[in-house]
Amino acid sequence: MIHSLNEYEKVQEEMRILEKRLEGLQRDHPVGSKGFTKAGVRKMIARLHEELAVFEGSEEARQSVPN
Secondary structure, three states: OOHHHHHHHHHHHHHHHHHHHHHHHHHOOOOOHHHHHHHHHHHHHHHHHHHHHHHOOOHHHHHHHHH
């Protein structure tokens, strides 16, 4: 779970890294190859999307945004 703006930014960077990794896997391995690996990366990305969404709707996020 994300508790601060700093953690939020770290998760965004982690997600960008995973998305690049997935792009490389998709480019280098055709359909049917490395399927479990690609699925695992997609699951990690989905989990990070959920965490980001929860934080964005949280009180911590509202307090972190300057007025």
